[in-house]
Amino acid sequence: MQTITTVAELRHVVARARRADKRIGFVPTMGYLHEGHLTLVEASRAQTDVTVVSIFVNPAQFGPNEDLSTYPRDFLRDQELCRDAGVAIVFAPDVQEIYPTQFETFVEPGELAKPMCGAFRPDHFRGVVTVVGKLFNIVQPDVAFFGQKDFQQCAVVRRMAIDLNLPIEIVTVQTVREPDGLALSSRNRHLSEEERRRALAISRGLFAAADKFRSGERDVEQLIAIAKAHLNTVDRLQYLELVDADTLKRAESSLRRTAALCAAAYVGSTRLIDNVILPLSTP
Template identity: 65%
Template sequence: MQTFRTIKSLTQCLKAYRASGLRVGFVPTMGFLHEGHRALIQESVACCDITVVSIFVNPTQFGPNEDLDRYPRALERDHELCRTAGVSLIFAPDAGEIYPPGFQTSVEPGPVAEPLCGAVRPGHFRGVATVVTKLFHIVQPDVAFFGQKDFQQCAVIRQLVQDLNLPVEIVTVPTVREADGLALSSRNSYLSPADRERARCLSQGLFAAQAAFQAGERDSQRLVETARAHLTEVDQLQYLELRDANTLESIQGSVEQPAALCVAAYIGSTRLIDNVLLTPPPTALSDHELELVSHAINRQDTVAAEGL
């Protein structure tokens, strides 16, 4: 495993790998790695020849009153996790390498970045879109891996790749959780033991709504209220919303398409986010529709036989 601090040294190394036709996987992180990051790395290692992990606490996605200065960092521990997980290359630049003097260009995401975290963290997704675009151009991966816990971020990046015609496949990996359901996050390290215990209510609420959905509940308001009933331990609820899983548009009335129930809340002074997917089962065909399908298949078989 090699570690690079500069764009030039990394791109020179990757150029040699690409010349050999190797498939490059990429896992962008802000460090303080945990088992959720390991899951992303393992997905990359399983389907790519080379796995690159970036470790960079991106200043442009933090607001003026957010936790940039105290965001947890543990580079030596991160290196050990990467080594044992099978990472090929680590890219760990400083802020001046990514944003040199005179830097002034940003990537502005569209409506998918406006609700949820976008509404309460102005400029956050502009910073995310900008740094991810830069990292994609630097690494030029074939595949990039992101965690479902950051559901809106995944949606923003998918739209970014589509709109800017970036030749990168985006893979979303399911959220990794503690045994009691709490979604793994670097910010969990901020939680006191008492707050850590209270934080379980987030996943409990989401799982309760998911269970109701699986039992047949489709009313969006009742599903949200089912989750809300479990959130009595939070100190500040920023949002609890049901959104279309593809467009992030708000869902009202009956849930008939894949949806994401998303939450952001403060436990003590720590802001946590989480979500679960609600996916309706495939709609069964009516007897009439089955008859039409059968007729079409039989006709294709007849035409094929006549063609022989």
């Protein structure tokens, strides 16, 4: 495994792989890797010849009062996990490498970035698509892999790739969970034992609504109410929305298309997000 810190060296190494007719897979991360990230690596290794993992805590996607300074970091551990998982290249640039002095060009996302997380973190997705766009240009992968837990992010990134004619396939991999249902997240480490128990309310609520959906319930307000009834142990529910899986617009009163039930909540000072997909055939 190679660990590379500069754009120039990474482009040189990837170009060499391309000359050997290798298919490039890319897993962008902010580090503090967990089994969810490693599942993305596994998917990349199954579909491509060379897997590149980026580890970069992107300051552009954090708001002024968010957890940039406390976001968990353990680069040596991340390297070891990548090595054991069969990653070919770890790209670990510093902030100056990605945002050099006088950097001033950003990618502006559209309507998909406005609801849910976008309503509470107004510049978040601007930072996400800017750094992902830069990483796509640097790595130039054939396929990029993202986790379903960040459902809105997947939709925004996919839209960017389409709108900017990027020749990259975007693959979404199912959320990886703890045995008790808690969605894996780097931020979970901030939860105390008591907070972690209360955080289970999020997945329990989503699962309860999904069970009712599988039993035939299609009423949007009923499905939301079923999920919300489980969420009284979180400290602050930021949003709980049932949206069209393609447009992210709020679902109609009765579901007729595949939808996503998405939640964001604070447990203690930790913000957690999760979702479940409610699949319906599209007319």
